[in-house]
Amino acid sequence: MSTQNTQTFDSADPHGYHTGDTHGHTIIPMSTLRAILGALLLFTFLTVFAARAEIWFAEAFNVAIPDWVNASIAMGIAVVKALLVALFFMQLKYDNPLNAIIFSSCLFCVALFLFISAYDLKTRGNTYRWTGQESSAGGTLVGIKGKPAGQNIVQWAHESYKEKIIAEQGQAAWDQLAAEHMHSNSDHGPTHNSPAASRPGQGLTPGLFESGPWAHLPTSHAGEEPSSDHDAPAAGH
């Protein structure tokens, strides 16, 4: 293996920078690689188990577990797995530290990016008076090309499918189909109570949809309950 590495003086490298310099060539033992694979599979099992156990627990004891519990367990485990991959499989632990510096400065920028975006979103309501308004015009694709105005796209998909089924197979077929699907929809767990429960924390910038293809549509729901325009599809809950 080292038959070629007998040369001690290189005229192109008179200072001998590279002789004996092996930091880029760590050979990671197979036992380490196997242990890391085992740990990664274990953490995958754990994160799936935690998510399923949480759903089971919430249903069995009829308690509402806050969103952040599920999210922070999942993200915590993902970070540990990512660290294992980066340190051992990608060899950052053994490598030229410059590579680790490059990568961690990138992660710092990503953290800034995510933090500032989320912080802006969560605190917008503290600054502006349209806190809590519904932003359905953009997000629900009301009046998008080819779809009827005044209906969001979810409503449109439901209504047009209903019309099609009734026209082709009759009301009885539709009733049966609707019963089946409403049943399967109620399978979604305890957090999913009502379609009206989803309400954006903050509103979008007013005036955003007052020009362009949405111009003719009502965009503001100030002073009324935001549930008024999306109670159609899942009345079966």
Added chain:
Amino acid sequence: MTTMDAQSSESKQQPYWKKYTHQPHWRSKEQEFDAAKIGMWLFLVTEVLLFSGLFCAYAVFRLLYPDAFANGSHYLDWRWGTLNTVILLFSSYTVATSIHNAQMNQQIRLRINLAITMLCAIAFIAIKFTLEYIPKWSVGKRPGSWFSYPWASEPHEPIWWSIYYSATGIHATHVLIGVGLLGWLLIRSFKGHFGPKHYTAVEIVGLYWHIVDLIWIFLFPLLYLIH
């Protein structure tokens, strides 16, 4: 023809990885290897930044429409997601092992591990398309204005599908590119290009493959598990 025969018999005695020194513009083989790795890490940084835009979009829309995202993750089957996670983690292990094999001059194992990695990548794509994309797309669970699923219960679900298809689609594109790169490595490994003195390409593609795995490590819980 005779010269080619002579060359091939000569290269049997002296494989490419032994003959390879370094390109003339580098001071040494070490410097060439380190520079290639730093260049790859810089590329990986741009990859992470590309996906961070998608993660940010996910975070913003999730904060705005939590119920649409909760419904969305229930439309996905966590079992296929878990299977794909295991496949990618295992392929990360085999590609790390193939670097070990190249360093130890285990030529046969190197080829086997590269082939397993490539098969894992193909299996990932196959599961993604046949069990996830095609069944979902065909019932109308589509992004944005293509949406036509009649049983949605939350008016912002098309946004969830937009995030789902763009994040997993860009990731799947990377997996496909990885299949090509691993195939290239596999062909070169049969020509005896990699060994203890020269395995830069295996190392570099390995890094790429690990970042694809790393992205999936975050996409999997965000899309399949958080409810």
